[in-house]
Amino acid sequence: MAPRFNRRTVFKLLAASSAGAMLPWLRTRQAAANPEDVPLRMLVVEVGDGARRGTWEIDVPGPFDPTSLTVETTWSLRPVMSALAPHRGRMTLFQNLDMVSVRNDGSSAANAHIDGATHMATAASRFNGTGDLGGGVSFDQAIAAALNADTPLTRLRSLEVGAKEHGASISNEHYYALPGQKLPFINHVHDIWDHVFPEPLGQDQAEQQRLIARRTSVYNHVRADYQRLIARLGREDRDKIQAMLDLRAELQETLTLINDREANRPPESITDPFDDLDDKYQAGSDTNRRWNTKVDIISQIVAGALHTDTTRVCSYRIGNAPNYEFDYVAGTAYGGVVTSDWHDLNHKVSGDNPELEDPVAQGHIFDMHRLGYEKVAALLDLLAGLPETDGGTMLDHTMVVVISHIGEGSHEVTRLPWMVFGDAHGALRTGQYIRFPITHKDDINDVGALDYPQDAGQRQYNYRGRPHGDFFTTLATAMAVPQTIGEAQPETRGVIDEMLV
């Protein structure tokens, strides 16, 4: 179970985070002699819309051989990801990682984003043939469930948070506790804070005990009611209601924790503006600045949740800045049209050979994508600055997985700019650039709309690479809870051997 800790404000955390200043709750944790005694965590970070093809992939030396797997250890990040350079030695970056499962899904997605969104974390066909919902358990939830299978390891089995804009629907969340059961993320700073660091029970010890007794009375009755209902339900409904009860039990753990009464909740006057983001057209608004700050605050809370061992699995959606400096109306017209909508512009500046050659527009999109990786880098820096009880850092004990629901603005779900950081306590190789083989066009030609790269013999290939389910299966192995994740595809090979030590 998680240690009991003193609450500290997000702002104290912000102030303390640089260069690994000692955080108060560390005093409550037992020193660990060996790195293996420190828990291994998994942090899944979803950045906005990937990165434009051709801007991030590494030119592997030698002739282009699309049929062979290439592993490079001497390589450099390209400018759009340059913020990650200090952590290159810890990372593995992939080329031709591919949501193959999308193409084999028999249902029709509600829209092109949903195509990737429903498959991104599940690698499985959609739920009951619906166009909106994922049909598998997402890899983060599968791993969290396995970690906590026998007995709860941590107070929160997993944590799902996002820096999404206020008022948006849950359509942007792509993780599933059960098939068809989408996990709404917590998007508001205060909600996240309260979820991770429970409300204080009161200064007075007797009052604390009284409140705990009240909550226990309520919970015991509610639990019995749930159990009576569950006993009468069919399987589908039973799973859903059981999941409610499991979460209620988890909440009960939180509600009955005793902690001190430091009034450390971030003042609403400070945090509320960051919960009031909206991604509609907001000319002249300061939403970007507020989004930036909100991401920074949530990153701090995420780091705190992992550091206090409140959870060992966290899924964090950074998303896109709501309106990143896109005052493009004054820019060069494209097809007679100009736009101030970053969403449109992102679509237009996509692919290997975008029609829109305007360097200003391309610069906007480049900045947008780079900003996402800068946020990832800042999070890595934060983890690297938090000391662990074995003398290492949080980053040494966290596997950070960076994903996106599409590859880039074209809705493409091949050539995913995905990566993983950390060696997972020695399970993963690091510092690698892995380029997976792709398929000869004559063998599988189901992606007719794509451009076809050619080898030296002018033979054309599909960008149909390694199924991303294999990536998830490998991550589960690295987290010491081996299991196959996702539906089997013709290209499925199981764990990616090149990733594992």
Add this chain to the structure above:
Amino acid sequence: MGRATGVVFGGVVLLGWAAGSTGLSGCTGLIGGDGSGVTAPTPGPERKANCELDRAPIERLTPREYRNTLATLFPGVALPDEEPVPDERIGGFIGHHDGQSVSALGVRRYEELARTTGEAAAADLDAWAPCSEDAEACLQQITTVLAPRTYRRPLTEEEADDLSALASSAYAEFGMTDGVAVVVQALLESPWFLYRPQFGTGTVVTSGVAAGGVPLDAYEMASRLSYFFLDDMPDEELRAAAEAGALTRDADVEAQARRLLADPRARPVVTGFFAEWLRLYKLDDLGLDPQAFPEFDEQLRADLETSVRMFLERAIWEEDSWTELTRGSFGFVNDRLAPIFGVAPPGTDELVLVALDPGERKGVLTQPGLLASTSHGISHSPIFRGVTVLESIMCHKVPAPPPGILDDIEDTPIPDDVCTTRQQVALTHTVGNCQGCHRAIDGAGFTFERYDALGRYRLEENGCEVDPSGDFVGTLGAVADAIEMAEKLTESPDASACMVENMLGFALSRSAVRGDTCEVEALAETLLAAAEAGEDDSLQEMVVRVVLSPLFRHRPAPQS
């Protein structure tokens, strides 16, 4: 990107519904073998064979139902402002069981709401409780009265004993006020309150549409009726009917349905169904470039939405007519909307009824609020309009574009003589296999080309004459414009069946399934026959028929 999926190309929102390659199963379905990539519901004879009860998933109170129910349980109490975590829309509707996710945040919010409601209710017993003195007997009395109302059924002996024990211990340990708070919180966190479980009762039906099912018991029926019409818990009359066992008979159900339909509280709920069916909520997400549309602001957005709702209210509650809904040439206009409707300003900020030129606007689909709801950035979108109409009005399934298709589209050169949005869209859909899907999508969407991004009527775009002819592949066929489309819509079996299918799904909190098709067709035929005969094509009567449907009143028998 979480925004609407689209790409502006040459002034055209091309949101990517392009035909897939041969590997995209979503584009292989045909409408009557016409080669369109958009799939229609299974036709005629095969549908007739599908008459059976299907899934009956457990339903949770929607946030609106939750809030209304608390207000009914605790009249006069200052309830918390917060609401449960919103449901996700599925197929356009809030309350679909697939959109009712289970989440840590949701559970936490339920706990907070139950706790704060319990504390508020405990502090104001005189407002709602049967007694208020500081005595265990009073707390027991409160529990005895409140619990069956909260669970919307009588308690089992075990439940009653448990609650009595909770009340006793809570009073002993925490006193009266906190004791009441504990009991109320426990009741409001119970799954019997949050959900509406249905198990049915009696013998399994062996024939007809409900074959294989069991009738809902009287209390389950009372809840289903009440939440369908009022978004609220059963009132005293429904509870009395349930206690008398009266809600298992056709005549009693019909009497209650008609009573509830006449309740003013039913109006926003029924109107809300039509608004969701037509996806009016998309107007909330309308983002128009302020430089291109300087007149567009939040006030105009609100006016547009209210205007559509008022159109619906008139069609449903005053005209009570499918024909008026699909063909009515009227609108609700104020000075701000007058330029958009193309009528003289009425001299008021209030929305007032005006007759519209039937040559320009006919039916709800030509209302500016709905036309604008699918616009994007700087342009209207024939593709969005086509997809929305096909999905919501014709119940067709429109697949997403295959990955990568936009690259090819963007490679398509645009000749200088391309002038209108339609021309640009048509040109880009010559790429690859786009026509597989876009023959149907564009055919529907082009019908509305005489309306710009704000729904203003026009004859020209960029100085060129617009072509509003369309083709509803496999359903309405070729139409000259949106006016002819509206006329055909009234008499369309596909459109009426789709409306009924949506209403039935709305009532059952799920999507239509194959087993519904018999009932959907039978219900739709009554509406259509009345409209064709110029008789009473009553929308309100259709609501009652849905309630009387065996699908509404039964659930599949539990598997042994």
